[in-house]
Amino acid sequence: MAEGNLKQRVEVIGNDEIARLCMAFNEMNEKITTIDSERRQFVADASHELKSPLASINVLVESLISSELSNKDMAMEFLQDIHSEISRLSNIVNNLLELTKLEGSFGVKVEKFDLNDVCLQVVKRVGYIAKTKNVEIFYDGQSVEIEANRDNIFRALYNVVENAVKYSYEYGRVDFWVEKDSRGAIIHIKDHGVGIPEEDIPKIFERFYRVDKTRDRKTGGSGLGLSIVNEIIKNIMVI
Ligand SMILES: Nc1ncnc2c1ncn2[C@@H]1O[C@H](COP(=O)(O)OP(=O)(O)O)[C@@H](O)[C@H]1O
Ligand SMILES: [Mg+2]
Known part of the structure; x- marks a missing residue:
């Protein structure tokens, strides 16, 4: 398990202290497995959330580059959309940073x-x-x-x-x-x-x-x- 193979289980035989220890060990293993898969899910979700504003920004910038910028109003509108997507991104990142800070904060100042x-x-x-x-x-x-x-x-x-x-x-x-x-x-x-x-x-x-x-x-x-x-x-x- 220490080497990262979380699929290990110990066999529980009988009902003595060692057997109970084995059961506790398996239970702990299950908890670690759950935490591990939650972490993977979280990384997947976070990437997904960051991807969509980035994709919008990409499209908007590409159209700005390809248009001759003759229409100033339209360019302005695109820039405003880019601005709001960037706000969205920084909002997500700030919230994520805050969550990470809170998670590790035992004994915050009271x-x-x-x-x-x-x-x-x-x-x-x-x-x-x-x-x-x-x-x-x-x-x-x-x-x-x-x-x-x-x-x-x-x-x-x-x-x-x-x-x-x-x-x-x-x-x-x-x-x-x-x-x-x-x-x-x-x-x-x-x-x-x-x-x-x-x-x-x-x-x-x-x-x-x-x-x-x-x-x-x-x-x-x-x-x-x-x-x-x-x-x-x-x-x-x-x-
Ligand atoms: N007072 C409420 N009335 C209805 N739905 C709510 C309320 N509070 C939270 N929710 C639902 O719970 C979700 C999660 O809330 P939250 O974590 O604050 O995210 P959000 O950034 O979308 O506000 C919201 O998207 C919404 O669907
Ligand atoms: Mg909210």
């Missing part, structure tokens, strides 16, 4: 702060996007002191509230409230938008997972937001 302040900051920041869709965010908060990494909590809440707005219908409302709990706080974020089909719910934390691929291509989501949220919340649970 501090005591008021969750209410962070929530208000989130409402303000997502508010700009909400306004363009006439979605209203109703926040009902209270002071709760928690101990965590403040930037990560902001990022996690931002991603979920942003989703709530992004997947709301025009003139929709998002409710966001905080409940005190013996172990800290329970945060509720509720929207009345398109919703998530029951069968997709277990998959939404997977990297690059989007319920509706076509719709999300237009809104520019990479399907990494909730993976980042998941990673952040997992880290908190460790503390």
